[in-house]
Amino acid sequence: MNYDIKIVGEDEDNGLLEFDRLNLLTKSTKDIATKALMFRLRGFSDITPDKNLKKALAMRLQSISGSNQEGTSLTIDCAHFSETIKGLQYELFKPTEEILQLTPMALVIHSFQTALKQDNKDADLDKPLLKALMSFKKNFISDNEIFYLANRGTIAEVQLTKDDFQKIGQLEESIPDPQKVIINGQLDEMKVSKGKLGLQTEQGFVNVFANDKAIIDNIVSFMGKEVTISGTAHFKPNGQLSFVEIQDYSKPGARDKFFSKKPSAMTAQQQLLFQAKQQKKSNSLSALKSISGLLKDEISDEQFTEMLKDIHR
Incomplete structure (x- = not known):
């Protein structure tokens, strides 16, 4: 499938593309596609794909043209993942139908759309992928330039x-830094669509993930049993837990449940909003006030009013 990258509005050399700039543009675009695919498949974007997935990420420059009046246009050719990854066999990986209908360039477009949408507090992106999106800013050589990414009508450009990129930067900064954690629970579900494991804790379900294949191969012996995991908790922009990256695991000790809990980096305001949104059948002011009782000293009346508006959106 063909995609277009169009650059207009350069102060200098409009319609031309210097070699170094072309190299930067292709590299930054490919980096976004790679991280977006790994995030969709494995739940964490900062993973180096194996040689088969690298082939699936092929993006071919089909043509390049330009003029002083119309700017620079590049045509990119990509294959659907249904043609490149469906037949690959992974012990802990099964591509979803949604992924199979996409292409590397479609992932780039979708990633920008997600980061730039009006309400992006619940954006399903992680820090490495957002950093890759931010790096695309280096392709601009003037403040007047506009980049268009499109595939001729199939998805919105x-x-x-x-x-x-100011908004993307703010979204990246809003994601809490990773934290070292210890969690205890029952390993009871394998999410093969993302190569992640599920841990049922006393505080709820937690996605756990290991970059080291040896850990995944060995920890499955705890399937259906309790296990204690030490690792790094990664969070979403809204402060909720995204997943825990496993560094080590062991048979539970007597005090593990007492010292472990589901990680969260939500602020008091985010906690209040999250709890209130769970009360779908009781969005009244009185219900919100009852929820806010524990945190009433941590928010102002103005913040309370704004959160009430958020719940009804």
Whole structure:
């Protein structure tokens, strides 16, 4: 399938593309596609794909043209993942139908769309992928430039200006830094679609993940049993836990349940909003006030009013 990258509005050399700039553009675009695919498949974007997935991420420059009046246009050819990864056999990987209908360039467009949507507090992106999106800003050589990413009508195009990266940067900064954690629970579900494991804790379900294949191969012996995991908790922009990256695991000790809990990095305001949104059948002011009782000293009346509006959106 063909995709277009169009650059207009350069102060200098409009319609031309210097070799170093072309190299930066292709590298930054490919980096976003790679991280977006690994995030979709494995739940964490900062993973090096194996040689088969690298082939599936092929993005071919089909043509390049330009003029002073119309700017620079690049045509990119990509294959659907249904043609490149469906037949690959992974012990802990099964591509979803949604992924199979996409292409590397479609993942780039979708990633920008997610990061730039109006309400992106619940955006399903992680820090490495957002850093890759931010790096795309280096392709701009003037404040007047506009980049268009599109595939000729199949999905909505993305229009990028330098100002858009301020919002992406704020989203990246809003994600809490990873934390070292210890959690205890029953290993009772394998999410083969993302190569992740599920841990049922007393505080709820937790996605756990290991970059080291040896850990995954060995920890499955605890399937259906309790296990204690030490690792690094990664969070979403709203402060909720995304997943825990496993560094080590062991048979539970007598005090493990007492010292372990489901990680969270939500602020008091985010906790209040999250709890209130769970009360789908009781969005009244009185219900919200009862929920806010424990945190009433941590928010102002203005914040309370704004959170009430958020719940009804």
